[in-house]
Amino acid sequence: MTSTVASRFTTLLAVFLISTPYGEVEADPSKDLLQKITSPCSEVRFLKGIRADLQQRLDNSYQQLNDLIDDAALLKLAAATYRTTKQAAQYQALEALALARLAEHKEGLKGRRKAWQNAIQVIDTRMGHLTLLAVTDLLSTTPPSGTATSAAESSYLTEGSAGACTVSIPASPPKADTCPDAPDEAILDGAAQHLDTYKTLTLVHDDQLKRPELKIKAIAKGNVAGDPSTRKNAHICGTFVNPGSVTSAVGVHTVTPTQPDHKTDATVKFTTTTSTDDCAQLSSNDTKNLLQTTDKVAAAICHGARQKPTAGKKVTTTTLAALTTDPNMQQIAIALQPDKYPPNKEVEDKKQAVKSLLGDSDTTVSELFLKTVRANPVSYKIAGTDTSEPLRSLASGSKVGQAAATLYTKYAKQGAICSPATAETGKAALKCSEKTKKDECHEPCEWKGTEKDGKCETKGGEE
Structure with missing residues (x-):
């Protein structure tokens, strides 16, 4: 009985492996797909699918950049409305983190954008030649x-x-139906699904692009x-x-x-070798050539495919629990709490620094800090012109700068910014001369003398 069950299991497993592309040893799951590229028309379908994917990556990255800009602007305006409580430090921390995420996304987008745009340019040139080849029927x-x-x-x-x-x-007169729809080639539209698994490509041979x-x-x-x-x-x-x-x-x-040879090249390298994921080299001039040969097309697509879009997550949609593990947030929280974390000392529990400033929960920043603020109208007047808009609307519009300046001026009149320690205890912060320990003497104070006989003084000599 046991042997029968084992035999059936082995048979089913074999059928499964044979019926799926992954069943072959070191098989390319796109093998069946690439075998359908047998003409200029089928390669155009193949390239269109990849181009659409690369364009989507580019569009999504720009949208993420816009979202991060709006996010930073919203937190900037929110921070401008709190000046005398612990919330001031909290909003300053969130604003600083939003700027850090925006800078990281912008820096990473530079290299990714170039690779995507180069690949799209090469694909467009190649498709133009293939389309002309199909229309003029030079074969x-x-x-x-x-x-x-x-x-x-x-x-x-x-x-x-x-x-x-x-x-x-x-x-040659144009053909009536240059590239008619073919049901068996519809799968080529999904070519981008296999960008991570390609080792070689099947493309129309370059001989087909030669002049007759x-x-x-x-x-x-x-x-x-x-x-x-x-x-x-x-x-x-x-x-x-x-x-x-x-x-x-x-x-x-x-x-x-x-007649140019009517054939395809089934061994065009997508990577440097079939045993590595490194792309073949692509010089800057390769994207400018009028004729994009199969090896240049494969290399350009490979470089574009290797650039993965990053998720530029907005600060406002991040939970407080997630912020405790964010390295940037940890450094920002430590910097904004000098009374607890002196600049001249290392901090062992960096997560606690974030928790002490913002808290620790599964609530998002938006729900906790912006639920009422972003919807309430903000009213102000500049040079005789009245403005009254919700904070969210101001953050994504052209008035964000003037709104921030007005809010800072308005709330600054209510008093100087208090330190987080002052806001928590309700007591005034100690003056430099009142601090008796070197560990307590930090900006804007400085310790003069030895650790035992020294004293804490204000930099510049004024209290």
Whole structure:
């Protein structure tokens, strides 16, 4: 019984492995997808799917940048409305963290944006060539039309030489259905799903993008007279063949365009080697070339795919518990509580520094600090102009600067900023001269003398 169950399990496992792309050892899960790229049209579908993904990454990153800017502006305005309580330090901390996250996202976007834009540019150029290739149908022979005419008379027509003729070749007319929809190729639209697994790509071979050439085997055969002034060579050109005449013309029937090889390149490297995730090198000039060959296309896409968009999370949507583990928030909280954490001492429990300033809960910053503030209208007047808008609206508009300046001025009149320790105890902060320990003597104070016999004084000599 046990052996039967084990046998069935083994069979089912084998079927599962065979039926999924991941079942093959070191298999590329996009293998079936890439096998469907067999023509210019199918490669265009493939590239469109990847381009859409890269463009989405670029758009999302810019949207995140805008969100972080609005977030920082909102906290800036909120901080301007609190000047004399512990909330002042709390809002200053949140505002500082918002600026830190904005700076990090902006710095990271520089490199990612360049890689995405380069890849999109290369893809656009490649798709333009592929589309033109499909529309003009250069792979099929275009029959010439018209009658062969004599070439210009010159001294090259000597006695006993072959004649010369010219013939016009019409342009290929566009095909009615260049790239008709194909149900079996619809999967190519999802090409971007496998960007992390590609090692090689299947792309239309570069030979298909070469310009067609005309091969003229023998326009005419026969001898012409040595005196061009009396015997013209026009009679040896034409659209007929007369075997009985030494001046018979073979004419336009021997004029055919060469056909580029109709094949795909199934070994275009996506990475430097199939055993590494490092992309092939791509110089700055590769994105400017008119003809984007398969290796350059693969390298550009690889560099773009390796750039992952980061989640620039807004401070207002972050929970207080999450803020306790944020390195930037920890440093900011320590800096804003000099009475608890002197600048000249290391802090062992940095999480506690955040907790003592902001608290520790699963509540978001928005719910705890902005629930009422962001919706309440803010009214102020500048140079005779009245403004009354919610804080959220002001933060995302052009008035954020003047609103912040007005709020700072308004609330600054209520008193100087209190330290967090003062707000918590309700007592005035100690003057420098009242501090008897060196550990307590920090900005704006300084310790003078030895640790045992010294004293704490205000920098500059004023209390």
